[in-house]
Every structure is written in C-alpha cells, then in structure tokens.
Amino acid sequence: MASVKQIQVTFDCAEPERLARFWCEVLGYEHQGSACIDPSGVGPRLYFQRVPEGKVVKNRLHLDVRVGTGLVGAERVTAxxxxxTRLVALGAVRVRLLLADGQNESCLVMQDIEGNEFCLD
Known part of the structure; x- marks a missing residue:
C-alpha cells in the first residue's frame, strides 16, 4: 500500500492571487502564483482556485493557525x-473569542478576506 507523502489544501475562491497573498502573509509562506508554499517544506501547499459561485455557508473544514501552542489562561489569550490585531490589519475579520471551558483552551474565530472561517489556536 502506498503512503501519502504530502497534501495540498485547496480553497475555492473569487480572487485566487489576492487570497494567496493574504495567506502567505498570515503563515509566513512563500507566494507562488495562486499558491502558498511553506519555505521549510514541512507544511502543506495551499492552492487557491477561482470558482464562479460565491461562498454562502459556513466552511465544513477550516485552518487552525497555531499561535498559542503551550500557552494557557491570560497568556494564551494575549497571544x-x-x-x-496583526491579521485584522491584513484584512481579516475577528468573529469571536471562545474562552477556555475546562476541555478546550481558548481560541479566536476569524474570517479571511473572502469570509472563510479559521481559528487562531
């Protein structure tokens, strides 16, 4: 049986180049046309493809941007x-802060520049 070596995450979108540039800034990836490439070669390639229809419902899949790994409580929320704040300056939208509940640590729900949900985790 063959084993998977890499994956690519593909986003349907209206403006592939613009969305790719946004996510490259978010993740520190390198821009490659309508894609973002992890310069270390560890993370998945993100590819953005133009589709005619707009986004109408909540994503069934989303990215967690891991900025609070290992942090808890107020220190995590501060991070x-x-x-x-950095991502809002790039055009992202803050949706809501979900505080730790005893089972899950705090996370912050956001939307990218085309309304795709993601979390700061």
Whole structure:
C-alpha cells in the first residue's frame, strides 16, 4: 500500500492571487502564483482556485493557525489577541473569542478576506 507523502489544501475562491497573498502573509509562506508554499517544506501547499459561485455557508473544514501552542489562561489569550490585531490589519475579520471551558483552551474565530472561517489556536 502506498503512503501519502504530502497534501495540498485547496480553497475555492473569487480572487485566487489576492487570497494567496493574504495567506502567505498570515503563515509566513512563500507566494507562488495562486499558491502558498511553506519555505521549510514541512507544511502543506495551499492552492487557491477561482470558482464562479460565491461562498454562502459556513466552511465544513477550516485552518487552525497555531499561535498559542503551550500557552494557557491570560497568556494564551494575549497571544491570540496580538495575532488577531496583526491579521485584522491584513484584512481579516475577528468573529469571536471562545474562552477556555475546562476541555478546550481558548481560541479566536476569524474570517479571511473572502469570509472563510479559521481559528487562531
């Protein structure tokens, strides 16, 4: 049986080049046309393809941008808020902060420049 070596995450969107540039800034990836490439070669390639229809419902799949790994409590929320501020300046939209509930640590729900949901985790 063959094993999977790499994956690519593909986004349907209206403006592939613009969305690719946004996500490259978010993740520190390198821009390659309508794609984002992890310069370390570890993370998946993100590809953005133009589709005629617009986004109408919540994503069934989303990215978690891991900025608070290993942090808890107020220190974690501070890290999430700082990254949120940076991403809002790039055009992202803050949706809501979900505080730790005993089972899950705090995370911050956001939307990218085309309304795709993602979390700062």
């Amino acid at each position: 999430l808020e700082a990254e949120c």
